[in-house]
Amino acid sequence: MEEQLRILKMLEEGKITAEQASEFLTALTPQKETEATSYEVAETERVNLEYDKRMVRIVVDSSEGDKVNVQLPVTAIRQILKVTGKLPAVSESLQGIELTEILDTVVDCLDAEAIGDIVNVESKNGDIVKVYVG
Structure with missing residues (x-):
């Protein structure tokens, strides 16, 4: 040294x-x-x-009947988060779900190269958000 x-x-x-x-x-x-x-x-x-190359899957099922299913490579999600600071398909109108915490969790898990469920939330209003890597 x-x-x-x-x-x-x-x-x-x-x-x-x-x-x-x-x-x-x-x-x-x-x-x-x-x-x-x-x-x-x-x-x-x-x-x-x-x-x-793994896929990040985002599933949103709102209590109002909106359904979204997004599947993108980890690289794409990392770039989207880097540029926009948002996850695609996660609506800010989901009541009772703290999106900032979801984003922080997703970023931490992608940095740690986690596989499987990252976020699995069901609000009392019936909104469901699932994010996982497969």
């Missing part, structure tokens, strides 16, 4: 280039650790890609 800090200090002072600093830092990393890290990164990326 101390050697790495010295290299970064030399870079900061302009005594070495960024390319040289990178080479020095790489040389300090044991080869076995580098190989293991590369494998772990590749495996993590593969698992993330598999999860991103």
Whole structure:
């Protein structure tokens, strides 16, 4: 760790280039650790890609007779949440259901790559909201 800090200090002072600093830092990393890290990164990326291809299903059945059934890949839901901050098909008119909490729960579960039921709510008015990953 101390050697790495010295290299970064030399870079900061302009005594070495960024390319040289990178080479020095790489040389300090044991080869076995580098190989293991590369494998772990590749495996993590593969698992993330598999999860991103899973489908998020959103089912809304309102007490007023509205029925919605949406099925989108995890990647699409993540992008929709990132851009709009809303889930598709979940109406803000559902009484007795706290949509902010649902959104927070969905985001947390997608970040944790949860599979199965994420949200399963039935209000006293008969509104039903289900979100799950399959």
